[in-house]
Amino acid sequence: xxxxxxxxxxxxxxxxxxxxxxxxxxxxxxxxxxxxxxxxxxxxxxxxxxxxxxxxxxxxxxxxxxxxxxxxxxxxxxxxxxxxxxxxxxxxxxxxxxxxxxxxxxxxxxxxxxxxxxxxxxxxxxxxxxxxxxxxxxxxxxxxxxxxxxxxxxxxxxxxxxxxxxxxxxxxxxxxxxxxxxxxxxxxxxxxxxxxxxxxxxxxxxxxxxxxxxxxxxxxxxxxxxxxxxxxxxxxxxxxxxxxxxxxxxxxxxxxxxxxxxxxxxxxxxxxxxxxxxxxxxxxxxxxxxxxxxxxxxxxxxxxxxxxxxxxxxxxxxxxxxxxxxxxxxxxxxxxxxxxxxxxxxxxxxxxxxxxxxxxxxxxxxxxxxxxxxxxxxxxxxxxxxxxxxxxxxxxxxxxxxxxxxxxxxxxxxxxxxxxxxxxxxxxxxxxxxxxxxxxxxxxxxxxxxxxxxxxxxxxxxxxxxxxxxxxxxxxxxxxxx
Amino acid sequence: xxxxxxxxxxxxxxxxxxxxxxxxxxxxxxxxxxxxxxxxxxxxxxxxxxxxxxxxxxxxxxxxxxxxxxxxxxxxxxxxxxxxxxxxxxxxxxxxxxxxxxxxxxxxxxxxxxxxxxxxxxxxxxxxxxxxxxxxxxxxxxxxxxxxxxxxx
Numbered sequence: 001x002x003x004x005x006x007x008x009x010x011x012x013x014x015x016x017x018x019x020x021x022x023x024x025x026x027x028x029x030x031x032x033x034x035x036x037x038x039x040x041x042x043x044x045x046x047x048x049x050x051x052x053x054x055x056x057x058x059x060x061x062x063x064x065x066x067x068x069x070x071x072x073x074x075x076x077x078x079x080x081x082x083x084x085x086x087x088x089x090x091x092x093x094x095x096x097x098x099x100x101x102x103x104x105x106x107x108x109x110x111x112x113x114x115x116x117x118x119x120x121x122x123x124x125x126x127x128x129x130x131x132x133x134x135x136x137x138x139x140x141x142x143x144x145x146x147x148x149x150x151x152x153x154x155x156x157x158x159x160x161x162x163x164x165x166x167x168x169x170x171x172x173x174x175x176x177x178x179x180x181x182x183x184x185x186x187x188x189x190x191x192x193x194x195x196x197x198x199x200x201x202x203x204x205x206x207x208x209x210x211x212x213x214x215x216x217x218x219x220x221x222x223x224x225x226x227x228x229x230x231x232x233x234x235x236x237x238x239x240x241x242x243x244x245x246x247x248x249x250x251x252x253x254x255x256x257x258x259x260x261x262x263x264x265x266x267x268x269x270x271x272x273x274x275x276x277x278x279x280x281x282x283x284x285x286x287x288x289x290x291x292x293x294x295x296x297x298x299x300x301x302x303x304x305x306x307x308x309x310x311x312x313x314x315x316x317x318x319x320x321x322x323x324x325x326x327x328x329x330x331x332x333x334x335x336x337x338x339x340x341x342x343x344x345x346x347x348x349x350x351x352x353x354x355x356x357x358x359x360x361x362x363x364x365x366x367x368x369x370x371x372x373x374x375x376x377x378x379x380x381x382x383x384x385x386x387x388x389x390x391x392x393x394x395x396x397x398x399x400x401x402x403x404x405x406x407x408x409x410x411x412x413x414x415x416x417x418x419x420x421x422x423x424x425x426x427x428x429x430x431x432x433x434x435x436x437x438x439x440x441x442x443x444x445x446x447x448x449x450x451x452x453x454x455x456x457x458x459x460x461x462x463x464x465x466x467x468x469x470x471x472x473x474x475x476x477x478x479x480x481x482x
Numbered sequence: 483x484x485x486x487x488x489x490x491x492x493x494x495x496x497x498x499x500x501x502x503x504x505x506x507x508x509x510x511x512x513x514x515x516x517x518x519x520x521x522x523x524x525x526x527x528x529x530x531x532x533x534x535x536x537x538x539x540x541x542x543x544x545x546x547x548x549x550x551x552x553x554x555x556x557x558x559x560x561x562x563x564x565x566x567x568x569x570x571x572x573x574x575x576x577x578x579x580x581x582x583x584x585x586x587x588x589x590x591x592x593x594x595x596x597x598x599x600x601x602x603x604x605x606x607x608x609x610x611x612x613x614x615x616x617x618x619x620x621x622x623x624x625x626x627x628x629x630x631x632x633x634x635x
Contacts, residue, residue, distance in 0.1 A: 183548070183551065185551075191551055193550055193551075193554065193560065196550045196560060196563075197560065197561070197563070198549070198550065198553075198560075198563045198564075198565060199549070199550050202521050202523065202524060202565070203521065203523055205550075206547035207547065208547065208548055208551075239547075299522045299523075299545065299547065300522060300545070301522070301545050302522055302545055302546070302547065352524060352526075352565065352602060353524070353525065353526060353602075410523075410525075411523065
């Protein structure tokens with residue numbers, strides 16, 4: 001039976017390691033490595049050293065997996081900053097290739113955005129770069145490589161960046177799940193072939209092993225009655241997730257770090273494209289001594305249990321759910337003026353079954369030769385980007401802008417705009433039901449999604465799909481704010 | 483839930499016995515079993531599976547996110563990959579290969595890993611559109627022999 005699902009093989013093969021893992025007290029995926037953020041006379045500072053490391057992600061008896069990490073931990077250390085407090089990060093490149101760090105979702109000065117060739121010179125091996133910015137918004141953000149990013153992120157160069165509210169909401173625990181997706185071979189090493197052309201024109205390099213905070217998770221220990229703020233980060237390079245919390249009613253209170261109207265997700269599924277975050281409030285209303293599955297069923301028949309919530313036997317912490325308000329304080333993101341906004345169409349094109357080169361993508365894709373399988377408005381910016389390519393459009397600083405995404409492809413695209421957070425307006429001309437903001441919007445096949453933002457941050461900013469194979473394959477452009 | 487039960491649960495959802503391992507009635511007219519691995523979101527592959535079903539085969543369609551690995555391990559070079567990977571008897575059949583060529587493979591029983599029709603050419607079985615010209619189906623091996631032309635359709 002040579003072609004059994006590798007995911008199943010991993011789960012079974014690594015089963016034996018479960019006991020050892022539990023004994024070591026590591027059964028819960030609750031804790032990510034805490035960042036080495038140090039208080040300074042003004043604000044906070046951190047040092048980040050991208051380099052190679054070996055980590056045990058699938059159990060203590062399986063071989064350690066060779067990854068690329070920040071500071072030797074996988075994922076990179078979770079950095080906790082404070083809203084409005086200056087932050088500095090000294091990056092020392094310990095890789096054998098160039099890299100940069102992008103602070104995903106933070107509205108920061110263009111020169112700090114971490115895009116090689118566009119906002120800064122790349123950081124060569126052995127060299128460094130000092131990033132400095134003051135996060136204006138509280139919320140769940142992250143950082144990752146933006147150079148050779150399909151491979152560098154796929155090998156592990158990601159980490160969470162949490163900006164704490166000045167007055168955080170009342171919860172019993174504040175948990176972070178950095179969810180990553182790996183394609184591991186049976187020796188627990190990362191499988192080769194990041195640039196597979198067929199996958200690049202489909203849904204990208206979706207893996208076979210999903211980890212939470214760098215470990216193949218088993219259970220999360222919880223207590224009845226507690227309220228948990230769960231920060232979900234889809235740090236995968238291609239896998240889309242639809243999480244269902246069996247027996248629970250999670251309430252989404254923020255998307256991509258930006259507070260939204262607290263709401264239960266449609267169909268009870270929390271849909272997270274690559275790069276997206278959701279802060280959910282989870283009241284633990286299950287029975288003491290019982291376990292409840294967290295299931296990811298985005299790929300239908302390939303549904304799997306991500307992790308289980310395991311209730312200890314203790315009596316509920318409190319008789320009734322907390323009635324503290326769920327709404328988070330709004331961030332100082334300017335609200336766009338739709339009456340005066342300029343509208344720009346962003347047509348997403350290409351891919352398998354997309355008809356970019358006619359004939360149902362036919363031999364066209366294989367014959368394109370340039371490495372471009374995708375395009376935005378007919379133009380393909382590939383690889384790490386091409387600063388010489390003209391921006392998609394220029395807009396006056398301070399002007400409101402509507403981006404009208406038209407997905408002409410047969411595939412899903414999480415579209416990410418740098419330097420700004422946008423208000424999601426409508427899907428297929430139907431207004432979205434909740435006031436929702438984000439920096440990455442998941443656009444369904446053939447769907448039309450409108451978002452709006454105030455172009456208040458000067459500079460050339462990336463706008464690209466965050467399925468990394470799609471980005472490097474042409475689903476990338478820039479906009480210019482002057 | 484114990485770790486073992488947890489994993490067992492997964493096995494049920496993720497793995498079933500491939501059709502090739504099931505006992506078969508050995509009649510000439512019995513449909514030939516095929517296991518077809520496809521991307522969970524690709525619809526052309528479903529069209530191809532129907533085409534095989536209508537032409538004397540019985541296809542077990544298995545969506546997977548590991549298509550690239552399955553195809554690579556089966557001996558298909560990346561630049562000759564089709565958009566789905568089938569296993570028929572001892573052979574791998576990659577992409578939208580016409581039934582006539584599959585029967586040629588099964589009749590001649592060459593000492594190869596299998597055959598592939600690269601990409602998703604229009605007008606091939608399961609694909610919409612008009613065929614732009616003759617299609618070349620390649621024979622691939624796992625012993626390092628370079629791919630050679632197996633058939634032209």
